[in-house]
Amino acid sequence: MKRKYFIICTLIFLLFIGCSTGTGRYPTRAGTQVDLSRKNYRMVKVNAIGVSYGFRLLGIIPFASRRHTEAMSDLYEKAGLSDEKAFALINVADEESTIYLILFSLPKLTVRADVIEFIDEVTKPECTVLPSPNSLSPSCDGIVSTTTPTLSWSSVDNASGYVVKIFSGSNCSEAPIHTSTQLSANTTSYVIPNSVGFQSGQTYAWQVQAKGNGTTYCDSNWSNCCSFTFRSVSRGCTDEDLGEPNNSFDSAYPLGCNSSYTAKICSSTDEDYYRVVSSASGTITVKMTPPTDKNYELQIYNSSQQQIYSSQRGTYVQKVRIVSVTEGKPYYIRVIGDSSFSTASTYNLEVVCSIGD
Ligand SMILES: [Ca+2]
Numbered sequence: 343m344k345r346k347y348f349i350i351c352t353l354i355f356l357l358f359i360g361c362s363t364g365t366g367r368y369p370t371r372a373g374t375q376v377d378l379s380r381k382n383y384r385m386v387k388v389n390a391i392g393v394s395y396g397f398r399l400l401g402i403i404p405f406a407s408r409r410h411t412e413a414m415s416d417l418y419e420k421a422g423l424s425d426e427k428a429f430a431l432i433n434v435a436d437e438e439s440t441i442y443l444i445l446f447s448l449p450k451l452t453v454r455a456d457v458i459e460f461i462d463e464v465t466k467p468e469c470t471v472l473p474s475p476n477s478l479s480p481s482c483d484g485i486v487s488t489t490t491p492t493l494s495w496s497s498v499d500n501a502s503g504y505v506v507k508i509f510s511g512s513n514c515s516e517a518p519i520h521t522s523t524q525l526s527a528n529t530t531s532y533v534i535p536n537s538v539g540f541q542s543g544q545t546y547a548w549q550v551q552a553k554g555n556g557t558t559y560c561d562s563n564w565s566n567c568c569s570f571t572f573r574s575v576s577r578g579c580t581d582e583d584l585g586e587p588n589n590s591f592d593s594a595y596p597l598g599c600n601s602s603y604t605a606k607i608c609s610s611t612d613e614d615y616y617r618v619v620s621s622a623s624g625t626i627t628v629k630m631t632p633p634t635d636k637n638y639e640l641q642i643y644n645s646s647q648q649q650i651y652s653s654q655r656g657t658y659v660q661k662v663r664i665v666s667v668t669e670g671k672p673y674y675i676r677v678i679g680d681s682s683f684s685t686a687s688t689y690n691l692e693v694v695c696s697i698g699d
Pocket residue numbers: 583584586605606607608612613614
């Protein structure tokens with residue numbers, strides 16, 4: 343009895359055991375081509391698997407074949423892919439194998455693939471990038487003496503307008519301290535508003551961009567970074583200095599009679615011209631007292647701008663000169679540093695008019 347049970351159990355066991363063979367084939371298919379440079383897809387699932395089984399009685403009588411379409415449907419179902427999106431399979435490979443049992447065999451087809459989904463690609467219009475404007479003035483690395491300098495640049499064909507950015511410092515890498523509104527197409531200059539608040543001795547930089555029309559022409563790159571230094575007076579003076587700029591006869595600063603003034607020779611190139619007009623003929627006395635350690639010189643010119651007095655070098659003392667003047671005629675006073683100057687110390691200038699002398 344025990345032997346009979348043993349035989350029955352062995353047969354049942356053998357019915358459900360067998361061996362498996364595989365072809366080892368992994369043919370890769372040339373499926374949908376994806377251009378990786380265009381970023382028009384995203385990976386949905388890696389290594390998705392689908393399977394289809396056939397059936398052969400006694401290993402040779404086919405009852406059902408393994409089917410590729412069934413394996414693919416199985417893959418889609420297991421990967422959870424819907425019909426609503428544009429999916430595609432990449433890196434597809436098949437494997438055929440067979441599971442052999444005593445009474446039947448199970449041919450098997452396995453499909454593996456990576457699943458991607460196409461995404462919308464924003465289509466940007468093709469446009470021509472405008473060339474950058476060239477800065478014209480003020481000259482790069484130059485000096486300006488007004489808080490509202492005018493920037494100018496070269497015109498760019500087909501520009502719809504321009505935008506200007508102002509930066510603190512000599513480069514254009516930080517956030518701008520001022521950005522203009524878009525200027526009209528025929529504008530090639532921009533007056534920096536006083537509200538920007540230039541500080542004397544500080545350097546500022548600027549750039550300009552030509553604006554496109556948004557369709558056929560695109561914005562230009564920003565122009566080269568051009569910087570300039572703002573000084574409240576010319577000739578390198580960093581502080582307010584009486585009458586500046588007064589470095590020529592034409593820019594001579596008017597002085598009244600019987601008054602005393604202080605001013606500076608504040609750079610090696612600073613020289614100061616003053617202009618005095620007497621209300622009557624007589625004499626004027628001019629006194630110039632330099633800083634204690636400076637050798638400033640005093641010169642006086644007549645109304646024809648001919649020199650009528652020049653103090654001598656070598657002393658650090660007050661220079662005094664009395665000159666005769668004619669009613670209504672201008673006389674000029676010139677103070678020079680003779681290569682010495684001071685941004686801190688002032689000289690004193692006194693003008694006394696003696697009418698009728
Ligand atoms: Ca001066």
